[in-house]
Amino acid sequence: MSEIPAGAAAAQDPAAILAGIATPGKGARAFAVDRKRIVDACAALHRAGFAHLCLITGIDWRDRWEVVYHLVRLEEPEPVVLRVALPYGEARIPSVASVWPGAVWHERETYDLLGIVFEGSPDPRRILLPQDYEGFPLRKEVLYGNRS
Amino acid sequence: MSLKVLPSELPALPELRDARDMDDPHAGKGFIMHSVRGFIQEMTQGLFAWSEGRSLWPLTFGIKCCAIEMMAFGASRYDCDRMGVFFRASPRQADLLIVAGPATIKLKDVIVRLYEQMPEPKHVIAFGECAICGGPFWDSYSVINGVDKLIPVDIYVPGCPPRPEQLLLAIMKLQELIDERGKAGRRGRGKTQVVGMPEVTREELLAQVMAHPTFLMGHQSGEPRIAPTPDELARATPTGQPAPDAEGRG
Numbered sequence: 001m002s003e004i005p006a007g008a009a010a011a012q013d014p015a016a017i018l019a020g021i022a023t024p025g026k027g028a029r030a031f032a033v034d035r036k037r038i039v040d041a042c043a044a045l046h047r048a049g050f051a052h053l054c055l056i057t058g059i060d061w062r063d064r065w066e067v068v069y070h071l072v073r074l075e076e077p078e079p080v081v082l083r084v085a086l087p088y089g090e091a092r093i094p095s096v097a098s099v100w101p102g103a104v105w106h107e108r109e110t111y112d113l114l115g116i117v118f119e120g121s122p123d124p125r126r127i128l129l130p131q132d133y134e135g136f137p138l139r140k141e142v143l144y145g146n147r148s
Numbered sequence: 149m150s151l152k153v154l155p156s157e158l159p160a161l162p163e164l165r166d167a168r169d170m171d172d173p174h175a176g177k178g179f180i181m182h183s184v185r186g187f188i189q190e191m192t193q194g195l196f197a198w199s200e201g202r203s204l205w206p207l208t209f210g211i212k213c214c215a216i217e218m219m220a221f222g223a224s225r226y227d228c229d230r231m232g233v234f235f236r237a238s239p240r241q242a243d244l245l246i247v248a249g250p251a252t253i254k255l256k257d258v259i260v261r262l263y264e265q266m267p268e269p270k271h272v273i274a275f276g277e278c279a280i281c282g283g284p285f286w287d288s289y290s291v292i293n294g295v296d297k298l299i300p301v302d303i304y305v306p307g308c309p310p311r312p313e314q315l316l317l318a319i320m321k322l323q324e325l326i327d328e329r330g331k332a333g334r335r336g337r338g339k340t341q342v343v344g345m346p347e348v349t350r351e352e353l354l355a356q357v358m359a360h361p362t363f364l365m366g367h368q369s370g371e372p373r374i375a376p377t378p379d380e381l382a383r384a385t386p387t388g389q390p391a392p393d394a395e396g397r398g
Binding site: 129130133137 | 253
């Protein structure tokens with residue numbers, strides 16, 4: 001946030017910021033986060049200068065969901081990646097719209113195409129498909145439905 | 149306020165009407181009146197059809213990349229103005245709808261409404277594979293397989309995308325169709341044509357396209373290919389090494 005000078009923010013290591021909240025994942029700047037701690041992790045990174053949320057995306061691994069957050073500190077080229085695994089039957093995760101209001105659009109898109117529900121979102125509607133569209137087209141189970 | 153109206157919330161549109169299905173308003177007004185009208189119609193409909201064909205004003209309505217070819221058709225090299233084709237910004241001034249791109253389920257109501265707003269006699273050109281049958285997006289979750297599922301189409305122009313010359317040819321074919329209909333005493337829409345393949349019916353064209361989806365993407369071989377093989381890469385670069393990608397990796 002603005003109360004932290006840019007130099008101090010750049011010096012702070014994301015691993016130190018996320019100590020106790022997230023566990024290191026694959027890669028130096030990738031972290032695995034439990035879904036109950038995702039808002040805490042995002043808020044801590046936001047306070048440390050990660051002002052820009054590049055994207056939220058969802059992955060269908062056929063046995064679990066994964067929600068991926070790319071966060072950027074504008075002084076640094078490399079993003080920090082947060083990965084949240086969700087059990088396959090329960091595609092629900094807290095919304096981070098309280099940290100970045102603009103996250104709502106990313107969350108709406110992920111809900112629109114994959115059906116992952118972002119709890120507490122101020123605007124949980126679909127974003128691209130018609131509101132009365134049935135199903136979630138980028139789920140693996142329906143991806144090739146038209147070809148079968 | 150109006151920005152918040154979703155396409156699905158629009159009021160239901162009436163069934164598509166066809167001018168030639170409407171009842172004759174002069175029916176039962178007497179033999180002489182009917183004959184005089186018929187005589188005048190007989191004398192003038194060729195002229196009307198001629199003028200209609202030489203002032204086809206399409207709607208400025210480009211959906212996707214085929215619209216680039218439509219723009220080229222309107223620019224100075226191909227110069228559609230010399231054929232009396234002037235793009236209009238309002239459907240109420242247009243009598244030709246060039247559907248240059250895929251019709252998605254979200255665009256469905258818009259296309260039907262634009263068509264309904266155009267005054268009779270009106271014509272539709274399905275320009276490109278997407279407008280004919282869905283094209284490369286034939287199995288997409290959001291694309292309607294062919295705009296003729298929504299509105300009647302006069303001319304089909306195959307290609308992905310078609311060349312601007314094909315749109316010129318389509319305009320000329322449409323003029324021929326309008327002249328034929330004028331001679332037959334019937335204006336408005338009638339039979340349809342596939343431009344560039346006069347011997348092929350729409351069903352045969354669709355069968356060809358669906359049998360070889362890769363044909364749409366410009367591949368000559370029947371096998372679908374996603375990336376070039378190492379052999380092809382080696383032949384493509386003068387050093388014999390595979391070409392590095394944009395970031396210099398491998």
